[in-house]
Amino acid sequence: MVCQQGLQFFPDKAAAVAQMYRVLVPGGVVGIAVWSDAHPLLFDTVRTALLDAGVQEPTPGAFDNRRFTMGASELTQLVETAGFRHVVANTCELDARWASPDEAMRIVEGTPHATLLGSLSVEDQGRVRAALRARLAGDLDGAVVVPTAATIVVARR
Secondary structure (H helix, E strand, O other), X not given: OXXXXXXXXXXXXXXXXXXXXXXXXXXXXXXXXXXXXXXXXHHHHHHHHHHHOOOOOXXXXXXXXXXXXXXXXXXXXXXXXXXXXXXXXXXXXXXXXXXXXXXXXXXXXXXXXXXXXXXXXXHHHHHHHHHHHHHOOOOOOOOEEEEEEEEEEEEEO
């Protein structure tokens, strides 16, 4: 069974992992990947750019990284508490790379911020894009590289 980048959105993570254990056949293997707390999420860069541009969040705290990340020890404890054994946890780091800041800014279109950004005046949208462009400053060749990390647990029922 695989749960990739979903568990962090469950309000009761322990109950979700307990259900994974319940439906998995004895001896079956579960793999769970969540955003790691090893690096700030890219969403935080977007959130901060909005705040820098003077745009308030539609729901304060809704995009707080701490709500959507888990470290290896936290995820391991959830899995072990549910009854899984032979638990192996790792943090996998990977750089997200875009050819330019403008290309990287298109990530906003796939986030909950897209609706908010679309509702702003053209002038306010320009301020947000400028703030985001400044936070996503490219390297010498103009590319944008953002470190990301996932916590991955594999365990057996």
